[in-house]
Amino acid sequence: MERVVLITGANSGIGLALCERLLTEDSQLRLCLACRNMQRAEAARSALLTSHSNAHVDLLQLDVGSVQSVLSAAQEVKARYNRIDFLYLNAGIMPNPQLDLNAFFKGLFSRNVVRMFATAEGILTQQDRLNSDGLQEVFATNLFGHFLLIRELEPLLSRLVWTSSSNARRSAFSMEDMQHREGRESYSSSKYASDMLSLALNRQKNSQGLFSSVICPGLVMTNLTYGILPSFFWTLIMPVMWLIRIFTNTFTLTPHNGAEALHWLFLQNPESLDPRAKYHSLTSGLGTNYTQPRQMDIDEGASDVLYSKLLELEKEVRRKLSEENADEEISAVK
Ligand SMILES: NC(=O)C1=CN([C@@H]2O[C@H](COP(=O)(O)OP(=O)(O)OC[C@H]3O[C@@H](n4cnc5c(N)ncnc54)[C@H](OP(=O)(O)O)[C@@H]3O)[C@@H](O)[C@H]2O)C=CC1
Numbered sequence: 001m002e003r004v005v006l007i008t009g010a011n012s013g014i015g016l017a018l019c020e021r022l023l024t025e026d027s028q029l030r031l032c033l034a035c036r037n038m039q040r041a042e043a044a045r046s047a048l049l050t051s052h053s054n055a056h057v058d059l060l061q062l063d064v065g066s067v068q069s070v071l072s073a074a075q076e077v078k079a080r081y082n083r084i085d086f087l088y089l090n091a092g093i094m095p096n097p098q099l100d101l102n103a104f105f106k107g108l109f110s111r112n113v114v115r116m117f118a119t120a121e122g123i124l125t126q127q128d129r130l131n132s133d134g135l136q137e138v139f140a141t142n143l144f145g146h147f148l149l150i151r152e153l154e155p156l157l158s159r160l161v162w163t164s165s166s167n168a169r170r171s172a173f174s175m176e177d178m179q180h181r182e183g184r185e186s187y188s189s190s191k192y193a194s195d196m197l198s199l200a201l202n203r204q205k206n207s208q209g210l211f212s213s214v215i216c217p218g219l220v221m222t223n224l225t226y227g228i229l230p231s232f233f234w235t236l237i238m239p240v241m242w243l244i245r246i247f248t249n250t251f252t253l254t255p256h257n258g259a260e261a262l263h264w265l266f267l268q269n270p271e272s273l274d275p276r277a278k279y280h281s282l283t284s285g286l287g288t289n290y291t292q293p294r295q296m297d298i299d300e301g302a303s304d305v306l307y308s309k310l311l312e313l314e315k316e317v318r319r320k321l322s323e324e325n326a327d328e329e330i331s332a333v334k
């Protein structure tokens, strides 16, 4: 039977590399590339068809950071497919990143140097903003839009895979400020929230046949990472990056390597997976890719609380949207 795989943020980086790898694995797949920009989606589709000329590649317009777009895209998915075998929740942003050079150089000569290169802990902040739905943009894109998509498509789903990060950190997340309105680590907070949500989904939904996993792709050179430093700087330090890669397995660097754990999970029986593990894409000094589970620092109770808070926010957002639609209808009649 033809399997259907939907991937958010599939037009570039790790998402696009995953598409390539999945088509190489199973040429009979039906891939659905869910992207916000249809021109970029078309370009990705053409690239995939160049290497896999008989592949079934569909496109879906989805801005995961917009409530209305998620609801419309979900309607379209329900009209097109009877089921989604794998939903990869991969789209993600890190807007206005700032590297703390002082902390970086201090870190270079500390015991935590390997950890710093693997997680960017203590050296990276972001500046977030409100989107047109009144939500924090990073939270809306990296977490809430995906949550809403899952809620809309639930009867069709069986496997979920989140592209999280080793930058996810408990101390960056606060249950009282789950959107991270206050701090400057919105990326870390949103990724920690996705780890928690994945655990909560497993606790609530495994009995109904829905399984969720999280991965970290390692440090991959994509649009997201290129946005952190000016391009001339990347050109300068690229040889150093490849050198560091010999000593640290988290420097996967290429999108193909970064997609390792996403691909590996595609081949696993969900019952054999650990809901408390994050599956890391790793690359050895000799360039061999492998996947390694590492325990996440999360409480089951807290993950359930987050799940309830997301359900509450969903209600609120839907109510607001229907009020806005009603207002629009009234003014159209006038
Ligand atoms: N690169 C790395 O080192 C790491 C990346 N990650 C995660 O991997 C995932 C993929 O990122 P990566 O491949 O690196 O970076 P890219 O920027 O190449 O890919 C991000 C993808 O997400 C899409 N996207 C962003 N915002 C939205 C939106 N509102 N609606 C729909 N699609 C959207 C982008 O589309 P568009 O082209 O239109 O912007 C793009 O296709 C992210 O979740 C990121 O956090 C995790 C750890 C490390």
Ligand SMILES: CC(C)=CCC[C@@H](C)[C@H]1CC[C@H]2C3=C(CC[C@]12C)[C@@]1(C)CCC(=O)[C@@H](C)[C@@H]1CC3
Pocket: 099, 116, 117, 118, 119, 120, 123, 124, 164, 165, 166, 167, 218, 219, 220, 225, 228, 229, 237, 240, 241, 244
């Ligand atoms: C190699 C030299 C000399 C400098 C590079 C320093 C930083 C730009 C680099 C060090 C650790 C990196 C890192 C990320 C981005 C680039 C670094 C800060 C990530 C935050 C990218 C996105 C993620 O989700 C993380 C897993 C990455 C963690 C490490």
